[in-house]
Amino acid sequence: MGIPNDVRTTNVAIAGLLGAIVTFALIVLLQVLYFRYQTAQEQTKQVDQPCVELASLVARQQELLNHYAWVDPQKKIAAIPIRRAMQLVLAEGGKTASPPKTAPPAKTAIKEQGHGK
Numbered sequence: 001m002g003i004p005n006d007v008r009t010t011n012v013a014i015a016g017l018l019g020a021i022v023t024f025a026l027i028v029l030l031q032v033l034y035f036r037y038q039t040a041q042e043q044t045k046q047v048d049q050p051c052v053e054l055a056s057l058v059a060r061q062q063e064l065l066n067h068y069a070w071v072d073p074q075k076k077i078a079a080i081p082i083r084r085a086m087q088l089v090l091a092e093g094g095k096t097a098s099p100p101k102t103a104p105p106a107k108t109a110i111k112e113q114g115h116g117k
Contacts, residue, residue: 064079065082
């Protein structure tokens with residue numbers, strides 16, 4: 001008695017091909033999902049997080065602008081809040097101790113050559 005040859009190679013080839021196509025599609029789908037998740041995580045970590053250093057710097061500057069403090073206690077020089085300083089300047093009429101020194105206006109390099117009569 002012989003061994004019957006009932007293996008249908010066509011069916012096995014089709015099943016193998018379909019299995020390979022499904023496996024490839026599954027790998028591509030998982031890669032797309034992974035890269036979407038990775039991009040969302042980078043966005044959250046890089047853009048959405050407040051900068052701690054910046055917040056600390058702004059808080060320190062606000063503290064300097066809005067509080068009284070001694071600059072030099074020996075010479076009795078104090079820093080005052082910016083709003084109070086603006087009020088004092090307005091009360092004095094906006095006058096400064098000495099006028100700011102400005103450079104004379106620059107002469108233009110282009111000379112009119114008979115165009116402006």
